[in-house]
Amino acid sequence: MHxxxxxxxxxxxxxxxxxHDCPNEGRPGVTSRVLDPDGAMRYLAMAVxxxxxxxxxxxxxxxxxxxxxxxxxxxxxxxxxxxxMLRCLSTNGLAAxxxxxxxxxxxxxxxxxxxxxxxxxxxxxxxxxxxxGTVRRAQSGAALLRDxxxxxxxxxxxxxxxVKVNCVVVPGVNDTHVxxxxxxxxxxxxxLFNAMPLxxxxxxxxxxxxxxxxxxxxxxxxxxxxxxxxxxxxxRCRADAAGLIGAxxxxxxxxxxxxRFTRLxxxx
Ligand code: SF4
Numbered sequence: 538m539h540x541x542x543x544x545x546x547x548x549x550x551x552x553x554x555x556x557h558d559c560p561n562e563g564r565p566g567v568t569s570r571v572l573d574p575d576g577a578m579r580y581l582a583m584a585v586x587x588x589x590x591x592x593x594x595x596x597x598x599x600x601x602x603x604x605x606x607x608x609x610x611x612x613x614x615x616x617x618x619x620x621x622m623l624r625c626l627s628t629n630g631l632a633a634x635x636x637x638x639x640x641x642x643x644x645x646x647x648x649x650x651x652x653x654x655x656x657x658x659x660x661x662x663x664x665x666x667x668x669x670g671t672v673r674r675a676q677s678g679a680a681l682l683r684d685x686x687x688x689x690x691x692x693x694x695x696x697x698x699x700v701k702v703n704c705v706v707v708p709g710v711n712d713t714h715v716x717x718x719x720x721x722x723x724x725x726x727x728x729l730f731n732a733m734p735l736x737x738x739x740x741x742x743x744x745x746x747x748x749x750x751x752x753x754x755x756x757x758x759x760x761x762x763x764x765x766x767x768x769x770x771x772x773r774c775r776a777d778a779a780g781l782i783g784a785x786x787x788x789x790x791x792x793x794x795x796x797r798f799t800r801l802x803x804x805x
Contacts, residue, residue, distance in 0.1 A: 538584050539596050540577035540615075541570070542607040546599035547631050548682060549664040550652075551742040552705060552735055555598045571598065574611040581615065593619070596627035596648075602636055612643040627703070631666060631682055633689035641696040648731075649686055650703040653711050654721040656680035661710045664742070687725060694726035701729040701768065706749050706757055708735070719761035730765040732758050 546555075572580060584590050593615045595601040601608040612624050625646035633640060633649070640647065653659035659679025666678035673681055693700050702722045706712050719730050734749040749757070758767045 538581065538590055538592070539594050540572060540581060540611055541595075541598055542572050542574060542577050542611050543595055543597055543601040543604035544571045544599050545603045546629075547603040547668070548600070548629050548666045548678075550629075550705075551662055551664055552707065552738060554738045554740045574607055574614055577611050578614050578618065581619075585619070590619075590622060592623040592625060592646075594625040594627060594646075600629050600631070601626045602628045602630075602632035602640075605632070605636055605639070609639050609643055616643065629682065630686035630689045631668065632685070634685055634692060637689070637692050637696075641693070641698060644698065646699045646701070647689075647693055648701045648703055649689060650705065651683070651686050651718050651722060652705050652707070653679060653714055654683055654687075654718050655714060656683060658711050658714045659683060662707065687721070690722055690725040690727055699729075700727045701731060702727045702765075703731045703733060704761075706732055706734050706754065707743060708747055708749055708753075710746075712749065712753070712757065715757050716760040716764065719764040723764040727765060729768050730761050731768040732761050 544555075546553075570576075581590065581593055595608050595611060608626065612626070615622060615624050623645045624643060625648065626640070626644050627648040627650070630649040630651070633647075652662050656676040656679040659682065660675045663679055663682065664674070666673045666682050668681055668685075672678075690700055690702070700722075702718070704711075704715050704718050706715055711718075715732050719732075722730070732754065734754050735743060735746060737744050737746050737748055758769065761767060
């Protein structure tokens with residue numbers, strides 16, 4: 538399950554809009570409520586009481602590492618109360634090198650979203666990147682983000698952490714570049730690759746872009762699979778998702794004290 542304790546973000550992806558709270562909408566960046574660490578533990582306890590929980594993850598609604606206080610406090614609390622539970626976080630990676638000590642101490646699995654390894658491609662995907670208060674745009678921002686992501690993967694693998702790489706496929710922007718991303722992160726030792734189709738969202742630069750079709754995604758994944766094993770069951774979960782991927786009974790139906798149990802995290 539996802540614990541939505543991280544509202545802020547340090548970059549702006551051109552496909553992201555975190556302003557909505559539509560309970561029927563299931564996609565990353567969406568949550569019914571931002572929780573503080575105590576609230577997250579109450580939410581987790583509620584889920585544990587309802588059935589076994591194997592993974593607790595932090596995947597937003599912003600970037601976990603742009604909210605390091607809440608994120609690390611929550612992961613620490615999960616470790617103390619549920620020592621056998623896997624703990625993961627899903628990040629854009631910008632702040633990861635600087636926070637590596639805490640990440641390695643507290644997370645068992647890390648997902649980094651790498652949409653481009655060429656800054657010319659990345660410039661079309663990100664509006665800005667905020668590194669410690671300095672905002673960078675276009676290729677300069679994309680290059681800084683890419684360098685942080687590559688360094689983060691290298692350090693995580695050096696420390697023995699399992700690393701999955703997500704790559705959002707945006708037709709006409711990075712769809713012919715996904716294999717390059719897979720090759721680059723495979724070279725750093727990443728464990729798993731998840732090419733995921735763009736979910737066009739209203740109010741974003743990409744709102745009118747087409748969602749890549751199944752055949753296109755199959756081809757892209759096959760190409761990327763030459764470099765890394767592919768994850769194919771990603772359900773693009775909300776930042777407060779809980780349950781089992783694909784389990785209809787759990788999908789947004791079982792409201793417990795006003796909170797919805799949707800689908801299980803795929804951020805591992
Ligand atoms: Fe949105 Fe995540 Fe991109 Fe931040 S890193 S802008 S939360 S999609």
